[in-house]
Amino acid sequence: MGIANKLNSGRRRTMPEDLNLDDIQYVKAKDIAFSEGDPLVIRGFIIKDGDYGKGLTLYTDDLGINVPKRYVEMFEDMSDAEVADVLAGKLGISSIEAGIKTKQGVTVAIEFTDL
Numbered sequence: 497m498g499i500a501n502k503l504n505s506g507r508r509r510t511m512p513e514d515l516n517l518d519d520i521q522y523v524k525a526k527d528i529a530f531s532e533g534d535p536l537v538i539r540g541f542i543i544k545d546g547d548y549g550k551g552l553t554l555y556t557d558d559l560g561i562n563v564p565k566r567y568v569e570m571f572e573d574m575s576d577a578e579v580a581d582v583l584a585g586k587l588g589i590s591s592i593e594a595g596i597k598t599k600q601g602v603t604v605a606i607e608f609t610d611l
Contacts (some may be wrong), residue, residue, distance in 0.1 A: 506547075506596055508579060509579075509583070510540055510541050510542060510543075510577065510579055510582070510583070511539075511540035511541070511542060511555065512517075512539050512540050512583050515539055515540060515555060515557070517560075517572050518544070519558065520555065520558065520559065520560045521558060521560070521562075522553070522559075522560040522562065523559060523560070523562070524561075524562050524593070525561050525562065525563045525564070525592050525604045525606060526592075526594040526595075526604045528559070528561065528592060529593060529595075529604065530591060530592055530593045531591045531592075531593065532591075535563075535588030535589055535590045535609050535611065536556050536559070536588055536589040537557070537587075537588050538554050538555065538556060538582055538584065538585075538587045538588060538589065539555050539556055539557060539558060539582075539585060540554075540555045540583060541553065541554050541555060541571055541582065542555070543568055543571060543572060543580035548565075549565060550565065551565065551566050551568065551572055552565070552568045554589070561589075563604075563606060564603055564604060567606065571590060578584055585607045585611060586610060586611050587608060587609075587610065587611065588608065588609045588610075588611045589606055589607070589609070590607045590608065590609040590610060591606075591607040592604055592605070592606050592607075593605045593607075
């Protein structure tokens with residue numbers, strides 16, 4: 497096995513190839529809180545390391561939604577089949593509740609739904 501094979505084998509595709517990130521508007525989940533209406537279809541996600549640890553951005557057709565850090569592990573633990581379902585548009589956000597007070601501060605809760 498060559499070095500390139502070893503380096504390339506660990507990557508997972510978590511974004512659809514047809515999504516143009518140049519057209520994406522980035523928002524915090526708390527800024528788009530909603531509880532009614534059609535769910536937002538998640539098209540993909542990116543986990544990246546930042547100044548404060550790992551961060552997660554969920555992508556719809558036109559939004560990049562930055563969500564609380566506690567959701568990172570949930571998406572990291574997805575199986576390849578589950579990631580394929582996300583890429584196929586089978587996961588959505590049915591509501592986002594902002595202003596939830598916890599011992600660690602104020603946060604948001606995201607309700608996911610199968611589509």
